[in-house]
Amino acid sequence: MELELSLSPPYQKTPSIINKSFHGGDDDRCSSTVTRFPRVSWNQDEDDDNNKRFFNGEYQQDMDGDGEGLIGWPPLHSWRKRFMEENHSGGEGFNGRVDEEGENINVMNNNYNELLFVKVKMDGVGIARKIDLNAIHSYQMLTSTLIHMFHKYVENDEDGASYKLMYQHKDGHWLLAGDIPWEMFIQTVQRIQMVRK
């Protein structure tokens, strides 16, 4: 099917002369050639090829960190998704809890979030805060939570780039946060410190 389409909108608020050729190729910066946009005749195959090149070649589908596949698919509210993850992680004794017979306690019976408070201190700030790591599910969320908490002290630094996140391992050492998977991190973290670089 061929479709003839005009690329200029039906009304003209600005002069019809457009200063850019948008299929620019390598000279991406705004070329000063004055181009009147041609009426585009829709050639479907050509279109397909262009789009496929973007779509398959240069692109990777977003892969979820924990190997589930696509991000955001199937489309379930993150809250519901978390509930499902909690229900399914019970098998490997995620909570590490056992009863007298050494059996893993069925997570189904005791599945609500336990509190996992750790102290967080920021360099230069007198008062420490506490956060519940069980309510946080990723390093990204940890960072943005900490930014919110300490926003009075972080200047124009939306992403906290001038601080690094250190944590105290349960064996006492201080390590840089982010190297190990989140699930392992919350099992070993004792406290957190935001250290100025």
Next chain:
Amino acid sequence: MVYSLPEEVLEHVFSFITLDKDRNAVSLVCKSWYEIERWCRRRIFVGNCYAVSPSIMTRRFPEVRSVELKGKPHFADFNLVPEGWGGFACPWISEMSRAYPWLEEIRLKRMVVTDESLELISTSFKNFKVLVLSSCEGFSTDGLAAIAANCRNLRKLDLRESEVMDLSGHWLSHFPNTCTSLESLNIACLGSEVSFSALERLVGRSPNLKILRLNRAVPLEKLSTLLCRAPQLVELGTGAYSSGIRSDVYSSLSKAFLGCKELKGLSGFWDVDPSYLLAFYSVCSRLTSLNLSYATIRSPDITKVISQCPNLQRLWVLDHVEDSGLNAVALSCKDLRELRVFPSDPYIADANVTLTEQGLVSVSEGCPKLQSVLYFCRQMSNSALITIARNRPNLICFRLCVIEPRAPDYLTLEPLDVGFGAIVEHCKELRRLSLSGLLTDRVFEYIGRHAKRLEMLSIAFAGNSDLGLHHVLSGCDGLRKLEIRDCPFGDKALLANVAKLETMRSLWMSSCAVSYGACKFLSQKMPMLNVEVIDENGSLDSRFDSCPVEKLYIYRTVAGPRSDMPGYIRTIDRDRVNTIS
């Protein structure tokens, strides 16, 4: 000779006009009507908090009592919108605290709310009554404590599906003993225990409490205590629905439920022990709303419950309900308006439950009032969709998710174009549609041709070319929100339909094939649009025009480009585009 009615009369007449659409029309009649209307508008709904600025709102409407705002794009629910994107409630709350001392209601959806903002709300509005935070984040139980402590006339506190930093369960104790106005409390999203004694006392002194949704941490053995204190409840969300303590939990629970003569809605049901399900049988015949979507119970148990509920209008359930359970729904629930079936195990390829397209077909046959469907399943066929469409032309909302992306009709291996085509052709009042399965440009041709009332469309892993998107943009006259992920839609359709974008609230495209250059062009051509490009992986400055953008969010606005974006988002700045050489 022009005479007009006195202002007071007009104002009185306008007070009967409640829909925003109608109010907007009234304000366009003439200058004096505009003036009168703006002074007496009491409710404001802002579907995109960046479409307008807080000061524009307060300047035009000085006497507002209720504000509803929405922030992040819908796909944020599925983690497709990166952290720090925006949707900050703070500037709105600051401005409202200055301009609306008599504000009574704030409803926020998908916004970032801080404890400071909650504190400001609690101290700024003397007559504050309703706070709804839907899918919000950024606040802790400290902020809730401020609300509890300071809002003397609080009627509704609803935290649905928000992410709350749980610092302490004692925030509930901050409700003063004098607070007896509570009508609705939803704390289902809270992870940790709240102080039960405080909860019990609060419930006990709130004679108008109609809606109570507990969190999972409230144990079943305490539920009957609460029910006995609030027999007037209309909607209840239980906590965990199982108990290690045997004894008389069951009998006291059924007695308590017997006492709740007004109960019409039930939800919660985490960790269900089926042996306790019978406890609320006395309520079943009156139930209009039942949410079992967190209850991992099996089909026979679900079927038993559902068969007792002939007046059900809304049913949310896991796919454990299976086709057999849905057959029971079709037989028993003749008043059903809304059905949602969620997947219990979405990440494994094979189904471990017998829920197929047949279940939905049965319900579409048996339930004449069915209007709204959300259905997750693993197989679908065109013939099933055609049957559903013919059975239920009164559908208003149809969201189907075939779990495997691009899954074809399992019987014929063809795309599901014809099936969805039948849906839009027969269901002339369809307002919301979500597509899935294998789909070509053809389905969009059907949609563009038939779906004239469609307001919201969600597309994933579908289409072949720009023609698909063009059909939608040029055909769907009522389209307001369009969200697309992982489709081979590029520049052409967008650029051929620029004017359309200004008639819509927003367009989201991620993992498609739109180029950076097209975004720049669009931004230049359309000053009333914010064209926001999201790129978490690279530097936006070094983008070539031909590069595809990762994620794109376009929305109409009268507030200009926003200034609160993180580094990986850029509004294509029209001026910059013109001066770079």
